[in-house]
């Protein structure tokens with residue numbers, strides 16, 4: 615099962631949630647590949663992968679560059695692939711491979727080798743506001759689908775609790791879910807809610823309305839949690855909130871076997 619974590623705004627918690635969900639699933643015994651499709655490379659860095667990423671490695675002729683790791687820790691193991699090089703050079707890299715079939719074939723070959731290890735869950739961390747027509751999405755996704763044409767795909771949206779963000783997220787959900795029939799929108803997380811009763815209640819009401827309007831199945835409110843804020847430590851030390859554990863159990867159930 616492939617789970618894409620997406621959203622409108624940077625800083626709403628997509629990467630944090632990708633990592634937490636990967637950890638929760640791996641601790642339930644699931645074999646997890648985290649696909650870091652964000653040029654910032656934060657999730658891969660936490661998992662100890664600091665290298666060039668797949669696309670940059672190939673462009674620079676480093677077939678054995680650093681773009682894949684299997685991070686073992688006390689309670690589990692998370693595999694991670696870093697797709698892009700860091701920062702602004704990503705734009706040039708993507709246009710280079712887009713035009714060069716030899717390089718693109720190499721990306722396909724090396725990515726497919728990793729996918730052939732077969733995982734239970736593929737968790738995709740994304741930059742903000744991705745669209746199916748973006749090159750950032752297209753190449754990775756098309757190679758993925760060649761390997762797993764029948765894979766089940768779900769999307770989980772993440773937003774911060776501010777009114778403009780929620781509004782923009784609802785529009786984004788409607789747009790993404792109407793434009794494609796690949797997989798399904800599954801859930802919405804309102805993240806970073808100040809941990810006070812009135813704020814939490816307000817976000818729960820906002821969530822309920824947003825779910826009705828977008829017809830997504832499920833969602834939850836995730837409070838601001840001090841330990842998560844600007845987390846920059848080891849995966850071992852990342853505490854998984856109960857809400858994420860519950861999400862992981864739901865996804866495992868949905869995946870069936």
Ligand SMILES: Nc1ncnc2c1ncn2[C@@H]1O[C@H](COP(=O)(O)OP(=O)(O)O)[C@@H](O)[C@H]1O
Nearest residue numbers: 624625626627628629630838839842843844845
């Ligand atoms: N529930 C939370 N509680 C506290 N801090 C959080 C929470 N979720 C995310 N953060 C923090 O917010 C910042 C942005 O999160 P990040 O996952 O990088 O967002 P995105 O990937 O959407 O840009 C990071 O410093 C992260 O540690």
Ligand SMILES: [Mg+2]
Nearest residue numbers: 628629652740
């Ligand atoms: Mg991110």
